[in-house]
Amino acid sequence: MVEFTYVMLKPDGVKLGLYEEVERIFAENGLTIVKHKLDNLNGNKELIREHYAHLLDKSFYPDLENFMMSGDIMPMIVMGENAVAKVRALIGPTNVLKARNEAPDSLRARFGNPDFGPANVIHASDSKENAVVEIKRFFGITITQPEMVEEGSKYEDSGYSKIMKARRKIRESWKSR
Numbered sequence: 001m002v003e004f005t006y007v008m009l010k011p012d013g014v015k016l017g018l019y020e021e022v023e024r025i026f027a028e029n030g031l032t033i034v035k036h037k038l039d040n041l042n043g044n045k046e047l048i049r050e051h052y053a054h055l056l057d058k059s060f061y062p063d064l065e066n067f068m069m070s071g072d073i074m075p076m077i078v079m080g081e082n083a084v085a086k087v088r089a090l091i092g093p094t095n096v097l098k099a100r101n102e103a104p105d106s107l108r109a110r111f112g113n114p115d116f117g118p119a120n121v122i123h124a125s126d127s128k129e130n131a132v133v134e135i136k137r138f139f140g141i142t143i144t145q146p147e148m149v150e151e152g153s154k155y156e157d158s159g160y161s162k163i164m165k166a167r168r169k170i171r172e173s174w175k176s177r
């Protein structure tokens with residue numbers, strides 16, 4: 001099933017100039033970066049708190065927050081077959097030492113800093129549902145995962161679904177000419 005996921009170069013990833021390398025690895029794995037931009041979370045603690053809400057009570061949270069404000073970030077929307085799990089595998093485990101041991105070819109293993117937890121160069125959504133939330137958070141747009149517009153799904157009557165159906169009909173009518 002084709003999916004969208006949210007990916008983000010963190011300040012260390014941007015400083016290392018990893019965009020082209022990420023694009024190359026994604027392309028080799030059938031993944032397309034459909035949108036990307038250079039951005040900055042300077043002073044936007046509220047958004048960082050929202051994004052890392054599950055870690056607010058951790059002792060390392062202040063380091064994580066400061067790190068995310070320490071330079072530019074690069075948010076991306078990525079699309080492809082099984083994109084959520086595929087991207088998570090390509091970036092590797094959260095902990096850079098673990099990544100080096102268990103997934104030495106992963107992006108975090110190759111470019112992350114084993115001496116500073118937050119500096120693992122790249123973020124990726126951990127579920128299709130979170131991808132929708134995170135794309136909305138960083139791009140301000142609501143993307144509907146394609147499976148949500150399959151016939152019989154609870155989203156079938158959404159505006160997006162109607163547009164997709166209309167497009168399919170037009171394509172089919174062209175094919176039958």
Ligand code: DAT
Nearest residue numbers: 055060064093094116117118119120123126
């Ligand atoms: P992931 O980024 O793999 O989804 P997460 O959501 O648990 O992992 O954590 C978000 C980020 O917080 C992670 O990329 C780096 C930082 N982090 C997580 N655990 C940490 C720890 N024990 N020490 C320092 N930073 C940590």
Ligand code: MG
Nearest residue numbers: 123124125126
């Ligand atoms: Mg996470």
